[in-house]
Amino acid sequence: MAVAAVCLVAAGIWADYPELVTLGLAAAGALLVAVLWLLATPKLTVAREVQPRRVFEGEAAQAALTVRNVGRRRSPPLMVTDTVIGQRTSVPVPALAAGGECTVGYPLPVTQRGRYEIPPVRLGHSDPLRLMHRGRASSGTHVVHVLPRVHALTLVAAGGPQDAEGPTVSSAPLGGAAFHGLREYEPGDDWRRIHWGATARAGTLMARHVVVPDEPRQLVVLDTSAVPYSTPLMFEHAVRVAASFCVAAEQARLPFRFRTTSADERESGSSALEFLSTVARSSADRGLAGLSDHVRDVVSSTQGVVLTVITGRTDAAVAHLLTLAHPKFLSINLAQLVTSDPAALSRPRGVLAVSASNSEQFAINWNRLVQR
Incomplete structure (x- = not known):
């Protein structure tokens, strides 16, 4: 519009054509009106809420402004722009009277597994002719985790101390019936658990520390090397299987640890799933060849561990390694995500091996075998 104004005025003066000069001045006047319009910036406050912050693959995340x-004074119609992973979403906001409020919702384009950082929204308005635009960043930055899809799995019933007076550890959940030791009385403790003999000797109130008895621990190891997986999609299926085992252990209230062959570890359910939303395979990862190093501390310090390994195609060396490790664990489960015929795969002796071409089929095969 600015170029047209200059050219029209210059052409009108050069050709002595008043109509062209009038058109050029009209273009310049439109620009002046646009500038004056944008100088009167409306006073607005913007609050953005993203719900939920953690979704599973296939679920929708929504943002509300x-x-x-x-x-x-009355604010003009506005346009709010949100940018997520390079995709711009424009949300129109109607004109608002003084003191007025408007809430608009829109879906976020977060569909694939990953960690998404939602930058501040850009709030802007234009003049009536849409010649100029003025905007500013508003609200804060939000993070959305798209967790891997989870399938219902039944855990293998492994042997181990399950009786009410079985072995205990100090980190075990409270509220059980197994006596672990004595500790100082804390406000809120059941007064019936006060140990009066120890209280008399210590000079302070002492209470019995009772916990849930020790149970078999679950150790889930995901192979993050690139070699076993024929395609990136097969690795995605392996991640879903690993997440399914973690959720199954959490729902069964069994203590578990999650590790990858790249030496990353997560112990709680939420942090394990959030880590699984960003885990990636690496060509520099040794894979299951270094499994002994990854489980040495667990075997040496903890009794009653069920090891679950998730990988792609395994070779004879890995099968031999799992066979040698079998006596050190209550049981070893091997989940293989492969595109070839599962019947042709090697099955280590003493290891419960289940193969499938995708995570959905693996859950069916696994539950059929375990619930038999």
């Missing part, structure tokens, strides 16, 4: 006019 609440725009409030805190000025003394």
